Amino acid sequence: MKRILIIVIGVVLAIIVVLLLFTFQVRQSEAAVVTTFGKATRPITEPGLKWKAPWPFQLVHKLDQRVQNFEDIPTEGLTRDSFNLITSVYVGWKITKPEEFYPKFAGAANPITEAEQNLRNLLGNAKNAVVGKHPLADFVSATDNGTNFIAIETEMLAAVRSRLQTNNYGLEIEFLGLKKLQLPDPVTQNVFDRMTSERKLLADKAQNEGEAEATKIRSEADRRAAELLADAEGKATEIRGQAEAKAAESLAVFQQNPKLAEFIFELNALEGSLKDKSTLIFDWHTPPFDLFKGVPTNLLAVPK
Numbered sequence: 001m002k003r004i005l006i007i008v009i010g011v012v013l014a015i016i017v018v019l020l021l022f023t024f025q026v027r028q029s030e031a032a033v034v035t036t037f038g039k040a041t042r043p044i045t046e047p048g049l050k051w052k053a054p055w056p057f058q059l060v061h062k063l064d065q066r067v068q069n070f071e072d073i074p075t076e077g078l079t080r081d082s083f084n085l086i087t088s089v090y091v092g093w094k095i096t097k098p099e100e101f102y103p104k105f106a107g108a109a110n111p112i113t114e115a116e117q118n119l120r121n122l123l124g125n126a127k128n129a130v131v132g133k134h135p136l137a138d139f140v141s142a143t144d145n146g147t148n149f150i151a152i153e154t155e156m157l158a159a160v161r162s163r164l165q166t167n168n169y170g171l172e173i174e175f176l177g178l179k180k181l182q183l184p185d186p187v188t189q190n191v192f193d194r195m196t197s198e199r200k201l202l203a204d205k206a207q208n209e210g211e212a213e214a215t216k217i218r219s220e221a222d223r224r225a226a227e228l229l230a231d232a233e234g235k236a237t238e239i240r241g242q243a244e245a246k247a248a249e250s251l252a253v254f255q256q257n258p259k260l261a262e263f264i265f266e267l268n269a270l271e272g273s274l275k276d277k278s279t280l281i282f283d284w285h286t287p288p289f290d291l292f293k294g295v296p297t298n299l300l301a302v303p304k
Contacts, residue, residue, distance in 0.1 A: 021054035031065040031095055033102040034058055043099035061102055067094045067174055068112060072120050074180055077128040081135040087127055088180035089156065093119065093173050100170030115171060119160075122167075126159035139181055153177055 108114035
């Protein structure tokens, strides 16, 4: 019984030794590169239990495949309109091709740190190239809903990705964003003065356009008023002519019978005094109240 137990233990130990020599485990967050006599021969990106030849034939190098984050050092670059702009970005990246990543950074004490240092160098060149394509207004404009700002970030991301593919680093930029924009202190006031001047030019232009439109409206109103006034004067002249014609006709009648004219004038005066409900005390011998004595019959005859 004791001998069987020793055999079982020996077999178990042998299995364990075999597993340690010929297998290895890759976790969900890891990638691995199997090297044969120091040369990368097999990349592994899927988790699970994997087989390998024992040392010294093959070695396994595990790499962290999670997204790595870092912020680059602020750098200065000239905009298209010659402003010195300080920029800083945040970056997220991950290893996508272990077979390319491992040979690039195999000699580093910490491959992740070494890779980020290389990324910083690429970012500095890419940022300066993109910043040089845009005027300062694209970075600080508040009237475009941020579309220029997003476009600049996209350009930087595309430039860095292109450089990574050219250098075969075996990693991919997952995201990139501008974290800091700053002007050097000596030029900040000059920038503000220039922006103020530009805004003043826009305000003056808007004011001049408004004044020109106001002048146009006033001119149109004056022209219309002159037309209405001329039309009213023409109608008034026509009415005065008609009134004068009627007056001439009446005058001809009154000239034939002056007493009738005097009688009509007295009636008008009497009507005017009786418009309001008034109590009158008068002398009926005083015109026009003498009409209450009766209408002279000779006024009713109009001479032929």
